Amino acid sequence: MPVNLTAPRAEDLHPVQGLRLGVTEAGVRKANRKDLSVLLLDEGASVGAVFTRNRYCAAPVQVCREHLEGGQAAIRAMVINTGNANAGTGAPGLQAARDTCAALAKELGVQPQQILPFSTGVIMENLPVDRIVAGLPAAIANAQPDNWAQAAEGIMTTDTVPKAYSLQAEVDGASITVTGISKGAGMIRPNMATMLGFLATDARVSQGVMAQLARELADGSFNRITIDGDTSTNDSFVVIATNKADHEEITSLDSVPGQALKAAMLVVSRQLAQAIVRDGEGATKFITVRVDGGKTQEECRLAAYAIAHSPLVKTAFFASDPNLGRILAAVGYAGIDDLDQGRIELYLDDVHVVTQGGRNPAYQEEQGQRVMKQAEITVRVDLGRGEASDTVWTCDLSHDYVSINADYRS
Amino acid sequence: MPVNLTAPRAEDLHPVQGLRLGVTEAGVRKANRKDLSVLLLDEGASVGAVFTRNRYCAAPVQVCREHLEGGQAAIRAMVINTGNANAGTGAPGLQAARDTCAALAKELGVQPQQILPFSTGVIMENLPVDRIVAGLPAAIANAQPDNWAQAAEGIMTTDTVPKAYSLQAEVDGASITVTGISKGAGMIRPNMATMLGFLATDARVSQGVMAQLARELADGSFNRITIDGDTSTNDSFVVIATNKADHEEITSLDSVPGQALKAAMLVVSRQLAQAIVRDGEGATKFITVRVDGGKTQEECRLAAYAIAHSPLVKTAFFASDPNLGRILAAVGYAGIDDLDQGRIELYLDDVHVVTQGGRNPAYQEEQGQRVMKQAEITVRVDLGRGEASDTVWTCDLSHDYVSINADYRS
Incomplete structure (x- = not known):
């Protein structure tokens, strides 16, 4: 059961002018499943993306990087299959990703380099390219601007609910739309080893700042979540600006309109990222870990992740047991070499648990017991050595996590 | 159920001349439990130790470091309580550890700095010093050279079997004995957040090399195991030479006798370290992770630990499911920045699973299924970029791990 998360209503998801989404059943791994989606862009869109830092990255991730770094031709479409991650597949896997791009390019009358491919599912099995290619015409035929809810379903794997979020904001005097979808669990994913996020706006943004925009949005959202500490081979987060809105083109994120747009897009990114945690495998609680008082943001993040990754801390949350020394132990091994334990303060929501270490x-x-029983909990640690802060979102570790991952595939 | 591990037989544990062990029930946390042990050394013993690298280390660890670094007076005794880790206890915790040392020193007619204190159990609760002090006379009265089996029981917490190992070897023409005990799970411990190891020999070793000996032995044994990646606040590993054997004093570990002694002691250290993994919380399998072909031993260790810590890999072992792409993904995020995935080979025992990535x-x-069903499995990865190797031992992640850690304390 996801934690305080329900499926989005189709009518709440604003279309983004210049972008259409289509979904079909291609039978990639199992029949009767929406497992193939396309995302079609009008000419003139700007695209930026960030990908997994896993060195063992999947074939589609490698092809995406090539196509984005090439930069000769603007991106015109994306193709996403579930059921198979096309990772750990060597040279045949790379060929399969290229073949998928070529087939979609041919259907659309564009170049293969104008396509970005994405795959999510089991690792180390060969991608059934034929079935994907055969499904493309139906996916294209299905493409419409108001199809976000269906696409959110189309990219699901072990997710129990589709994840989408949308808002409208004002940028440089114009009304703009930001809509996005995501699946799987962040940089750090249990089962199918893949998180995907697609975020689109009709705002006008120059291609030159898209990579930076994608990086900064990921850094404030998807790069701040963890479920089990396993960085996937396929993580991909794509930001699209269709450039249809009625304002001056944004050429710097530091400009007033640039900041306004980034703030609006960050809201959607965080909602999508947190939705992944709320629907984390076996999750029963949603936990915000905030670390204050660090010398640098980096050391706050180290401490927050140490807490968020500790199986001991996570099982204690599952059990609603305020065995809070486990949090102190995690802070201690986070890698802050000159940490003075005598300055540490720990709060669980409003309860002051530890003072001076x-x-x-x-x-x-x-008091601890009362907070631990809640479905949403904030852990706050003060390191007492500076002014920096950082926040990470995570979930607990339950029996269902083990069941899901022990049973998966078998 | 521990994996291929049974309780040691008392008659297999050779006494170490110059060392006596005593155990009693002090009621530290619960009644009718052997929870207080002393280890008494004749004059003239050499002692070295390594402790947790957790910055949030327990009070007894801090006191041990002071007493060893002081170095004015030789160590004459150790006192170990279970049931309470005396960690996260601030200034009162430090005082409690010092009071324990003072009380034992008085009983023995030595200085407090000649005592090393150890605690293991729940974090963040105050140590009941009075009960420990009251139990000391009974523990001292119980002290005998052939009491290793009882001491192995006396330091247990959530361990399901006591852990001890002993051998005799020849060093510099003399017969020497090495006997040791351990509890809990390594640098990396689930529940009670503590591993302890005590290893003694009657060989003659100068005090000057004891710290190096402890470090090197830990590095080849206890620092190569993991159960859940949680580095405890109390980990301590102590090496004792009672200097009673009939050979020239060893003043360098690089000498022939020094190497012979270290080899013998490493056998015992590894047995004790691996016993902790075999009895890891919820363990159903014992897994050796060996990484070859690295540029440095350090990067091999990074990759081995990434595999050994991955909840996905560990649940796949629990399920006997050869979902081996998860191992590749872990290697990919291990932090080897210039890793070429196209050179990776993966073997499961004798089965060649992955070639050229x-x-x-x-x-x-x-074939994979057959190996995964075994209780003992070797994962071997070749990074294809050098000559270095390293090995780590771990266990799987089962429902019992979650049950044990969710239920503990409550």
Whole structure:
């Protein structure tokens, strides 16, 4: 059961002018499943993306990087299959990703380099290119601007609910739309080893700043979540500006309109990223880990991730057991070499648990117990050595996590 | 159920001349439990130790470091309690550890700095010093040279079997004995957040090389195991030479006798370290992860630990499911920045699963299935970029791990 997360309503997802989405059943791995989606862009769109930092990245990730870095021709379409990650597939896998691009390019009358391919699913099995290619015409025929809800379903794997979010904002005096979809669990994904995120706006943004925009949005959202610490081979996050809105082109993210757009897009990115955690495998709780008082943001992030990754901390949350020394232990091994444990403060929501590195004399176990029973919990640590902060979102570790991942595939 | 591990027989554990062990029930946390042990050394012993690298280290660890670094007076005794880790306890915790040392020193007629204290158990609760001090006379009265089996029990927490190993070897023409005990799970421990290891020999070793000996032995044994990636606040590994054997004092580990002694002690250290993994919380399989072909041993270790820590890899082992792409993904995010995935080879025992980064065409799923069903499995990865190797030992991640850690304390 996802934590405080329900499927989006189609009518809440604003179309983005200049972008159409189509979905079909291609039978990639199983029959009767929406497993093939295309995302078609009018001429003139700007596209930026960030991909997994896993060195063992999937074939489609390698092809995406080539096509984006080439930069000769603007991106005109994306193709996404579920059921098979096309990772750990060597040279035949690369060929399969290229063949998919070539087939879609031919259907659309564009160049193969103008296509970005994405795959998600089981690792180390060969991609059934024939079935994907055979499904393309139906996916294209299905393409419409108001098809975001169906596309959110079309990219699901072990997700239990589709994930989408949309808003409208004002940028440089013009009304703009931001709509996005995501699946799987972040940089850090259990089962199918893939998270995908697609975020589109009709705002006008020059191609030159798209890579930076994608990076900064990911950094404030998808790069701040974890479920189990496993960085996937296929993680991809794509940002699209269709350039249809009625304002001056944004050529710098530091400009006033650039900042306004980024703020609006960050809201959607965070909603999509947090949705992945809320629907994390076996998740029963949604946990915000905030670390203050660091010398640098980097060390705050190290400490926050150490807490968020600790199986001991995560099982304690699952059990609603305020066994909070486990949080201190995680901070201690986070890699902050000159940490002074005597300055650490720990809060669970509003409850002050640890002061000066030891148990707060005023802390009562019942107070911790009360917070631990909630479905949404904020852990706040103060390192007492500076002014920097950072935040990470995660979930607990439950029996269902083990069941899902032990049973998957078999 | 531990993996191929049974309790040691008392008659297999050779006494080490110059060392006596005593155990009693002090009621630290629960009644009717052997929870207080002392280890008494004759005058003239050499002692070295390594401790957790967790910056949030426990009070007894801090006191041990002080007493060893002081170096004014030789160590004459150690005191170990279970049931309470005396970690996250601030200034009162430090005082409690010092009071324990003072009390034992008084009983023995030595200085407090000649005592090393150890605690293991729940974090962030105050140590009941009074009960420990009250139990010391009974523990001392119980002390005998042939009491290793009882001491192995006396330091247990969530361990399901006591852990001890002993051998006799020849060093510099003399017969020497090496005997040791351990508990909990390595640098990396689930539940009670503590591993302890005590290793003693009657060989003659100068105090000057003891720290190096402890470091090198830990590096080849306890620093190569993981259960869940949580580095504890209390990990301690102590090496004792009682200097009673009949050979020239060893003043260098590079000498022939020094190497012979280290080899013998490493056998015992590895047995004790691997015993901790075999009895890891919820463990159903014992897994050796060996990484060859690295440029440096350090990068091999990174890759081996990435595999050994991955919840996805560990649940696949639990399920006996050869979902081996998960191993590739872990290698990919291990942090080897210039890794070439096209050179990676993967073997499961004798089965060649991956070649040149992709699925080996000759690999059949049934072969992987056969190996995955075994209780002992070796994963071997070749990075194809150098001559270095490293090995790490770990276990799988089962439902019992979640149950044990979710239920603990509550």
